[in-house]
Amino acid sequence: MKAFDYHRAETVDDAVGQARRGARYYAGGTNLFDLMKRGVEDPGALVDIGSLPLDTVRSTDSGGVLIGALVSNSAVANHPLVRTSYPLLSQAILSGATAQIRNMATVGGNLLQRTRCPYFMDPAFGACNKRVPGSGCAARVGFNREHALFGASPHCVAVHPSDLAVALAAHDAVVHLHGPAGARALPIAEFFALPGERPERDTTVAAGELITGVELPASPYGAHSWYLKVRDRHSYAFALVSVAVGLHIDDGVVTSAAVVLGGVAAIPWRVPAAEAELVGQAPGPHTFAAAARAAVTDAQPLPQNGFKVTLAANSVVRALTRAAGRSQLRS
Amino acid sequence: MTPPVPTRPIRLTVNGIAREINADVRSSLLDLLRERIGLTGTKKGCDHGLCGACTVEVGHRRVLSCLTLAVSVDGADVHTVEGFADGDDPDPMQRAFIDHDGFQCGYCTPGQLCSARALLREFADGELSAASFDGDPDDVAAGPTRLTDAEIRERMAGNICRCGAYANIVAAIRSVHEAGDRRS
Numbered sequence: 199m200k201a202f203d204y205h206r207a208e209t210v211d212d213a214v215g216q217a218r219r220g221a222r223y224y225a226g227g228t229n230l231f232d233l234m235k236r237g238v239e240d241p242g243a244l245v246d247i248g249s250l251p252l253d254t255v256r257s258t259d260s261g262g263v264l265i266g267a268l269v270s271n272s273a274v275a276n277h278p279l280v281r282t283s284y285p286l287l288s289q290a291i292l293s294g295a296t297a298q299i300r301n302m303a304t305v306g307g308n309l310l311q312r313t314r315c316p317y318f319m320d321p322a323f324g325a326c327n328k329r330v331p332g333s334g335c336a337a338r339v340g341f342n343r344e345h346a347l348f349g350a351s352p353h354c355v356a357v358h359p360s361d362l363a364v365a366l367a368a369h370d371a372v373v374h375l376h377g378p379a380g381a382r383a384l385p386i387a388e389f390f391a392l393p394g395e396r397p398e399r400d401t402t403v404a405a406g407e408l409i410t411g412v413e414l415p416a417s418p419y420g421a422h423s424w425y426l427k428v429r430d431r432h433s434y435a436f437a438l439v440s441v442a443v444g445l446h447i448d449d450g451v452v453t454s455a456a457v458v459l460g461g462v463a464a465i466p467w468r469v470p471a472a473e474a475e476l477v478g479q480a481p482g483p484h485t486f487a488a489a490a491r492a493a494v495t496d497a498q499p500l501p502q503n504g505f506k507v508t509l510a511a512n513s514v515v516r517a518l519t520r521a522a523g524r525s526q527l528r529s
Numbered sequence: 530m531t532p533p534v535p536t537r538p539i540r541l542t543v544n545g546i547a548r549e550i551n552a553d554v555r556s557s558l559l560d561l562l563r564e565r566i567g568l569t570g571t572k573k574g575c576d577h578g579l580c581g582a583c584t585v586e587v588g589h590r591r592v593l594s595c596l597t598l599a600v601s602v603d604g605a606d607v608h609t610v611e612g613f614a615d616g617d618d619p620d621p622m623q624r625a626f627i628d629h630d631g632f633q634c635g636y637c638t639p640g641q642l643c644s645a646r647a648l649l650r651e652f653a654d655g656e657l658s659a660a661s662f663d664g665d666p667d668d669v670a671a672g673p674t675r676l677t678d679a680e681i682r683e684r685m686a687g688n689i690c691r692c693g694a695y696a697n698i699v700a701a702i703r704s705v706h707e708a709g710d711r712r713s
Contacts, residue, residue: 296687
C-alpha cells in the first residue's frame with residue numbers, strides 16, 4: 199500500500215477543506231481500506247471524519263427521520279424509529295454484510311461503496327473502465343453471471359452492492375451533502391449514476407462533497423414491506439437479486455406501492471411500471487404476477503446472467519406476498 | 530527519492546492495559562495487535578473482511594481488526610481473546626466451546642469466541658438480525674424473544690469455519706445462553 203497523509207477532521211468545514219485539497223473521506227473503512235490494500239484505490243491523503251457530529255438519528259418536523267451520515271449500519275437497523283416506521287430499512291441493512299462489518303460501516307459509506315465486480319476488485323485484470331477509464335470491460339465478454347440486467351452500457355456492466363440503497367430508493371430518501379459550494383439535498387433517485395460513457399463515476403456527488411445525512415419522509419409502508427435478498431449462500435454474500443417492496447393497503451386495495459430491484463444495475467432499480475400494476479388493485483397472486491412481469495420487461499441479460507431475469511420476477515412475487523401478509527391476500 | 534513513511538503515535542487500551550505504539554499510518558489494528566503488541570491470539574485469515582478470524586471488540590462492539598485502520602481508532606478500548614480467561618479459568622464461552630467440541634484446527638476460534646460473546650450481549654439488548662424478520666412481526670419492534678438456532682447462525686454468519694464445526698459452535702453458544710452464564 200502507498201503511504202498517505204492522515205488527518206482527523208474536527209469540523210465539517212475542516213473536512214471539506216481537506217477534501218478540496220484532494221484528501222479522501224475516511225469513516226468506517228470497511229470498503230476503502232480494503233480497496234487500498236488491494237491496490238484498487240491509492241489516495242495520497244485521508245481525512246478521517248469519524249469524530250464529526252453526524253452520528254444521531256432523529257425524527258423530523260414533517261414526520262420523517264434524519265439519519266446522520268456517520269451512524270453505523272447496526273445503529274440504524276436497531277433504532278426504535280427505524281424499526282417501527284421503516285422496518286424495510288432495518289431488514290435491508292441486516293441482509294447485508296455481517297454484524298462486525300455493520301458495526302463499523304456508516305450510512306454515508308454504505309452509499310459510496312464500490313462495486314464488487316471481480317474485474318474491478320483486482321488490478322491484475324487489465325480491463326476495467328470503472329477502475330482505469332478507457333481500459334475496457336472484461337466482464338462484458340468474461341464472467342458476468344452476477345452483473346447487470348438494466349441500465350448497463352458498452353463500457354460497464356457492474357452492479358451496485360448496497361442493500362441499504364435499495365430500501366432508501368423505496369422510501370424516496372434524500373441525501374444531504376455539504377461541499378465547497380455549500381449544502382444541497384439530492385433525491386436518492388438522482389444520487390447514483392448509470393455508467394454511460396463514464397463508469398468511473400458511481401454517483402453524482404461532486405468532488406469534495408461530504409454526505410452529512412440521509413432523510414426519509416414519513417412512510418406509508420410501515421405495516422406492509424419486505425426486503426428479499428437472493429444470493430449464492432444464505433448469508434454474508436452480495437445479492438444476485440434483491441427486492442425492496444412497500445405497499446400501502448387501504449380497505450383491501452393497494453393505494454400506493456414501491457418496487458425496487460437491487461443487484462441488477464449500477465443504481466437501485468426502481469420499477470414504476472410494476473408499481474402501476476399494483477395501485478388500485480387488491481393484493482393477490484394475479485396482481486403480483488402482473489407486477490413481476492412488468493418489473494423485468496426491460497431486462498437486457500448478458501450471456502451468463504439470463505437466470506437473473508426469472509429470479510427477479512419470482513422474487514418480486516415472493517416479496518410482495520410477504521409484504522402483503524397472509525391476512526391481506528385474496529386469490 | 531522515496532518519501533519518508535509517516536508514523537503516528539497510536540494510543541489504545543488493550544484488555545485493560547494502556548499502550549502507546551509509534552506505528553506506520555497504514556497499519557491495520559490486526560497487524561498492530563499481532564506484530565507490535567505481541568497479542569497473536571487474534572488471527573489473520575483472509576485480511577480482507579471475508580472470514581471473521583480477526584474479530585475483536587472496539588468500544589464494546591465486535592469489529593474486523595483487519596479492516597480497521599489502527600490510527601482511526603486511536604484512544605479506543607480494545608478487547609481480544611487474550612483478555613477472556615481469568616488466569617487459568619476460562620470464560621464461560623471458552624468452556625462451552627471445549628465442552629461442545631466447537632473447533633477442530635482452532636484457527637477461527639478466537640474470532641468465533643469474540644463474536645459469540647458479543648452476540649449474547651446484542652441479543653440481550655434486543656438487537657435484531659435478518660432472521661428476526663421471519664418470526665413474529667412484533668419481534669421487529671420489540672426484539673426477538675427466543676434465541677433460535679436460526680438466529681445464532683445468522684448472527685454468526687461473519688465467522689467462517691473451514692473445518693465445519695458450525696453445529697457444535699451453535700450448540701456451545703446455545704448452552705451459554707440457556708445457562709444465562711456470561712461474564713462479558
